[in-house]
Amino acid sequence: MRKIFLIIKREYLTRVRKKSFVVMTILGPILMAAIIVIPIYVSTITNEVKTISVLDETGIFPDKFKDSNEFQFRYLNGNIDSLKKKLTKTGDYALLYIPKPHAALPAIAFVYSESQINISAKSYIRNVMVKEVENLKLEAKLKDLNPQGLDSKITKDDIMASIKADVSVNTIRVNDEGEEKKSYTEVSMVLGFVGAFLIYLFIFLFGAQVMRGVIEEKTNRIVEVIVSSVKPFELMMGKIIGIALIGLTQFMLWVVLTFGIVTVATISMADQLGPKGTQEILKQQTPIPGGGAEAAKMAEGAPEVNEILEAINTIDFGVMFSSFLFYFLFGYLLYAALFAAIGSAVDNEADTQQFMLPLTLPLIFAIIMAQFIIQDPESPLAFWLSIIPFTSPVVMMIRIPFGVPMLDICLSVTFLILGFLGATWMAGKIYRTGILMYGKKVNYRELWKWLRY
Amino acid sequence: MQYLFEAESVSKRYAHHLALDKVSISVPQGSIFGLLGPNGAGKTTMIRIINQILAPDEGKVFLEGHEMKPDDIYSIGYLPEERGLYKKMKVGEQALYLAQLKGLSHQEAMKRLKYWFDRFEIHGWWDRKVEELSKGMQQKVQFLITIIHEPKLLIFDEPFSGFDPINVNLLKDEILAQKEKGATIIFSTHNMASVEELCDHIALINKSKKILEGKVREIKKAFKTNLYEMEVTDHDTDIRAHLKEGYQLMEEERHDDTRFIKVHIPANGSGSELLQMIIPHMTILNFREVIPTMNDIFIQTVANSN
Numbered sequence: 111m112r113k114i115f116l117i118i119k120r121e122y123l124t125r126v127r128k129k130s131f132v133v134m135t136i137l138g139p140i141l142m143a144a145i146i147v148i149p150i151y152v153s154t155i156t157n158e159v160k161t162i163s164v165l166d167e168t169g170i171f172p173d174k175f176k177d178s179n180e181f182q183f184r185y186l187n188g189n190i191d192s193l194k195k196k197l198t199k200t201g202d203y204a205l206l207y208i209p210k211p212h213a214a215l216p217a218i219a220f221v222y223s224e225s226q227i228n229i230s231a232k233s234y235i236r237n238v239m240v241k242e243v244e245n246l247k248l249e250a251k252l253k254d255l256n257p258q259g260l261d262s263k264i265t266k267d268d269i270m271a272s273i274k275a276d277v278s279v280n281t282i283r284v285n286d287e288g289e290e291k292k293s294y295t296e297v298s299m300v301l302g303f304v305g306a307f308l309i310y311l312f313i314f315l316f317g318a319q320v321m322r323g324v325i326e327e328k329t330n331r332i333v334e335v336i337v338s339s340v341k342p343f344e345l346m347m348g349k350i351i352g353i354a355l356i357g358l359t360q361f362m363l364w365v366v367l368t369f370g371i372v373t374v375a376t377i378s379m380a381d382q383l384g385p386k387g388t389q390e391i392l393k394q395q396t397p398i399p400g401g402g403a404e405a406a407k408m409a410e411g412a413p414e415v416n417e418i419l420e421a422i423n424t425i426d427f428g429v430m431f432s433s434f435l436f437y438f439l440f441g442y443l444l445y446a447a448l449f450a451a452i453g454s455a456v457d458n459e460a461d462t463q464q465f466m467l468p469l470t471l472p473l474i475f476a477i478i479m480a481q482f483i484i485q486d487p488e489s490p491l492a493f494w495l496s497i498i499p500f501t502s503p504v505v506m507m508i509r510i511p512f513g514v515p516m517l518d519i520c521l522s523v524t525f526l527i528l529g530f531l532g533a534t535w536m537a538g539k540i541y542r543t544g545i546l547m548y549g550k551k552v553n554y555r556e557l558w559k560w561l562r563y
Numbered sequence: 564m565q566y567l568f569e570a571e572s573v574s575k576r577y578a579h580h581l582a583l584d585k586v587s588i589s590v591p592q593g594s595i596f597g598l599l600g601p602n603g604a605g606k607t608t609m610i611r612i613i614n615q616i617l618a619p620d621e622g623k624v625f626l627e628g629h630e631m632k633p634d635d636i637y638s639i640g641y642l643p644e645e646r647g648l649y650k651k652m653k654v655g656e657q658a659l660y661l662a663q664l665k666g667l668s669h670q671e672a673m674k675r676l677k678y679w680f681d682r683f684e685i686h687g688w689w690d691r692k693v694e695e696l697s698k699g700m701q702q703k704v705q706f707l708i709t710i711i712h713e714p715k716l717l718i719f720d721e722p723f724s725g726f727d728p729i730n731v732n733l734l735k736d737e738i739l740a741q742k743e744k745g746a747t748i749i750f751s752t753h754n755m756a757s758v759e760e761l762c763d764h765i766a767l768i769n770k771s772k773k774i775l776e777g778k779v780r781e782i783k784k785a786f787k788t789n790l791y792e793m794e795v796t797d798h799d800t801d802i803r804a805h806l807k808e809g810y811q812l813m814e815e816e817r818h819d820d821t822r823f824i825k826v827h828i829p830a831n832g833s834g835s836e837l838l839q840m841i842i843p844h845m846t847i848l849n850f851r852e853v854i855p856t857m858n859d860i861f862i863q864t865v866a867n868s869n
Contacts, residue, residue, distance in 0.1 A: 116663050124652060331647035335708070338614040338641040339664040546616070548645070559578050 113340045114348045121323070121352025126359065135360060139367035143375060145304075160203035162221075162231065165190055167210040170246065174238055175206075181231060198224055206235060215243050298511035299484055301430065305507035308361070309438050310477045313503070314470070316357045316442060317449040321462065323349050324453030324545070333545045342542040346454075347534075350446045357442060433510050436523070441503025444530045445469070447537035454544030455552045455560075464553075472500035480508050487512040496522045499529025536561060565592040566628075567747040568613065568716055573622035575608050582608040584771040585622065590716075590749060590764070595742055597762035597779075598751040601865055604768045606751050607644070610718055613749070614641050626716070637666040640714035644721040644751075646705050648693045655680075655689035658708055665712040672711065679707040698725050706734065710741060717741060718749045723757060735761065755858040765857075767864055774868045779857070786860050790853040791834055792825050797845035802826075805840050821848060 125131055163184045164175060175183040181203075186193060190207050197205050204223035208216055219239060221227055324346075327333040336345055452465040476495060483492040487509045495505040496514075502522045506514070543560040544552070572585040583605045590596040600606050611617040612624060615636055624631045626638065649657055655676065662672035680686040683703050693701060702725050710717065719738070723731045738761065742748060750762060758765065758779075765782065767775035775782065790813065802824060803812050809829030816823040828837055834852055841847060855863070 113664055116660065120660050124649075326649075330649060331643070331645040332649055334616070334643040335641070335646060335661065335705075336664065337616050338639070338643075339636060339661070342616075546611070 114344045114351075117340065117345060117348025118352040118355065121349050122355050125319070125353065125356045131356070131360070135363050135367070138360070138364045139371050142304075142364065142368045143371040160231070161201075162204045162206055162235075163193070163197075163200070163202045164206045164208075165193055166208045168208055168216045170216060171208060171239070171242060174242055175235070176238075178234075181234070194222055197222055203227070204231065208239075215246055217243070301511040302484060302508035303480065305430070305434050305510070306477065306480050306504045309434070309441055309503045309507055310473060312357050312361070312438060313442050313445045313473060316353050317445040319353050319356075320350055320446045321449040321453035322459065323353070324450050324541070325456065325459055325462075328454065328545055328548075329458060337545065342545060343538045346447070346450050346538060346541050350443065350450060353446065354439065354442055357438070361438070430510060434507065437503040437506055437526070440526045440530050441499075444499055444503075444526065444533045445473070447530070447534040451537035451540040451544070451557075454541040455547075455557060457548065461551075472498070473504065476501035476504035480504065483508050487514070493518060497525050499526045499533075502526050566590060567592045567626065568749070569625040570609070570612070570619075571623045571625070573609070573612060573619040573624065575605075575612065575617060576620050581771050583612070583619070583768075586768065586771075586773045587622075588766045588773065588776060590747060593742065593745060593747055594763040595738070595748045595750055595761050597758045597765035598749055598768070599753075599755075599758065599765055599861060600768035602753075605771045606768055607720070609768065610641070610643075610720060610749070610751060613716075613718060614639060637712065638715045639718065640665075640709040640712065640716070641718045642705060642709040642720060642722055644724070646702075648701060648705065650692070650694040652693060653690055654685075654693055654696065654704055657693060658704060658711070661708045662711045665714075667712055675711050676707075679711065683707060699727060699730050702726055703730070706737070710737075710746075713744075714746065716747050716749065718751075720751045721753070722750070723752070723754065755856065755861055759857045767861065769865050769868050772868075775860075775864050782860060783854055783857075786855045786863070788853060788855065789828050789830070789832075790825055791828060791837055792823065792849075792851055792853050793841065793847055794849035795822050795824065795841070795845045795847055796820065798822055800844055802841070802844075805844055807832075807836075807840060810837065810840070825853065 159177075160181050161184055162175075162181055163186050164171070165186050165188065166172065172185065175181075177183060183206075184202070190209075193205060193207075204221050204227045207220040207222065209218065209220070211217060216239070219235065221232065221235065327336070327345075333345075340348075448469055452462055452469065455465065456462050479491065479495060479501075483489070483495070483505055486492065492505060492509055495501040496509060496518055502525065506519075506522055509518075540557055540560050550556070566589045568588075568590040570586060570588045572587050573583055574581070574585055575583040586605070586609065588596075588598075588609075598606055598609065608617065612619050615631060615633065626635050652660075658676050659669070659672050662676065663669060667675070677686075680689060685700065685703060688696065688700065688704075693704070696704070706722070709719075717738075722734060722738070726734060735757075738748060738750075750758070752758060762779050764778055765776070766773055777785075798817060798820070802815075806812065806826070809832060811827045812824065813827050814823070814825035826837060828834070834850075838847070838850060
């Protein structure tokens with residue numbers, strides 16, 4: 111145990127001090143921040159004019175929603191339930207429903223749509239409504255004040271504070287049967303993609319590091335000195351665990367730094383984009399795994415904080431975070447063991463190609479399939495890919511934000527752990543023979559022989 | 564005799580190749596034991612079995628009389644033929660790491676390394692990267708890492724390759740010093756001169772089988788050819804006329820003003836008898852028994868077993 115700890119310590123310390131680690135630690139968050147910020151611009155640049163039908167029961171907002179080159183508004187009358195049912199047939203982009211308020215002024219609106227409506231539409235609706243309600247409040251206030259004449263004690267700030275309005279716009283997805291379901295698809299999708307992509311990236315990055323480490327020890331010829339002190343399996347596991355810790359360290363630093371960068375970007379962009387942009391950025395921040403709480407804290411004081419919190423509440427971050435850790439660790443362990451086996455079987459990195467391809471194929475396949483799985487997280491494809499240990503880490507990260515049946519989780523976890531044990535056992539056998547084998551062109555038949563020694 | 568290490572009919576088979584075939588060796592306590600053999604004979608496999616890097620398929624290995632257990636690797640220091648260090652790692656850090664892997668505490672390893680770095684006059688290299696060191700320097704570091712935990716059994720596989728003559732001498736002295744301290748040394752090499760110089764015992768392995776084992780002195784005795792060589796000043800006297808029954812002239816070679824003569828003596832004869840026969844007739848400059856070198860013995864034994 112002491113020896114494996116020594117190996118882990120060496121693997122960790124030599125890597126954490128490398129320049130490449132520092133560079134990655136800085137570049138990663140910049141890239142991630144870009145991934146978060148860029149889609150906001152993209153979502154605001156759309157050419158197609160979308161029709162949003164409006165059912166306004168309050169009568170406050172006629173003509174207030176102005177057509178733009180992005181949206182046109184069509185006012186309707188009728189019953190909300192029947193309109194909702196007809197929504198999918200009309201081809202309208204969304205249906206905005208402002209119900210008769212219980213209080214004097216409206217504070218709630220619903221947007222029904224077939225697909226998730228984009229951020230700029232939602233944000234525009236919200237802004238119009240807030241402005242209108244604030245105007246009404248201001249008029250009411252002024253009416254209150256006027257009969258007694260203007261009181262000098264009432265300042266403009268008091269008025270502004272007293273009329274501060276909040277309108278929450280709830281987005282609801284409607285399917286063909288007219289059923290509705292409150293959805294925060296944006297949050298789920300981004301969460302899923304970020305998680306899946308991170309796992310994909312980390313397995314590739316750190317798996318390859320394990321492989322290179324093994325090759326380094328072999329070509330250095332230090333391996334024979336070391337295996338005369340420790341068992342080959344201990345050396346292999348020490349390396350794998352040491353690099354796993356490097357991965358975790360990097361991940362934690364990325365989360366912290368990405369938030370730092372996004373915060374700075376948000377503040378500096380707030381001036382350029384105005385309130386609308388700020389809100390969008392704040393909203394976009396929530397999809398970082400494990401970072402929801404901080405994002406919410408940052409968004410405090412922003413009018414949409416309640417909604418963001420609501421969105422976050424629908425996603426169990428405990429589950430999200432722990433499943434990320436589980437799938438990251440075991441997915442990495444599974445692949446790293448096999449990467450180590452490849453490293454042990456070859457004399458230099460150029461010879462790894464023939465073994466690398468079949469190993470990385472399932473991982474690449476999983477990330478390509480991600481876009482289909484995200485559209486239908488319950489499909490048979492998603493189910494099977496989340497059971498196969500080679501694809502499950504990536505695929506499950508996409509599915510988890512949408513909620514996954516218990517059975518699927520149990521199967522996936524069991525098979526991944528079994529896969530990890532099997533891969534490690536196999537890798538140990540190949541590794542043990544491979545590291546002491548020089549100058550031999552190794553093929554699959556040779557590896558098979560080593561397995562049976 | 565007390566044996567530090569014993570192998571009892573050890574066999575090891577790779578897929579289609581028998582690397583060791585019922586090999587038994589006994590390494591006496593406190594000796595320098597030469598493990599010899601042509602390339603591919605199975606020496607490295609034997610050494611890896613002693614180091615417990617490999618397990619024998621058949622047979623047993625014993626250290627100090629008990630069957631070897633995993634902890635015994637702390638009692639062994641191994642300098643492999645193909646050796647290397649982490650190139651990007653600092654010398655001191657690396658030595659410390661490898662010493663700790665051999666079971667030394669951080670503190671103890673530090674203390675001993677300080678001593679050896681001073682002794683080898685490389686204390687200035689502690690914080691340098693290994694890749695900045697010359698090959699000889701790296702070998703020195705490697706050597707001291709091998710002995711740092713003061714093992715009972717030291718295994719050196721071609722220890723002198725890569726050293727200049729000065730450092731070879733330094734290393735020889737260190738190996739002998741380790742023997743003085745009570746360590747037992749297994750020494751594998753193709754350099755028969757150094758075997759002759761250092762080894763007390765040898766085992767010769769060829770084609771997976773042990774073909775010779777014993778004390779160097781006794782082996783040499785066994786390989787004696789009863790041949791004597793002398794250098795005389797006389798050029799022309801026919802030596803055969805003076806030789807008794809059974810003594811046989813084997814070779815005669817004339818140089819400028821001397822003559823080299825080789826005579827084979829019978830089993831009941833002796834060197835002094837031969838001298839007595841010759842002395843009355845000519846002046847003898849040199850007289851010695853022709854003893855086969857380890858090199859001759861190696862080549863002859865291997866050739867015979869083939």
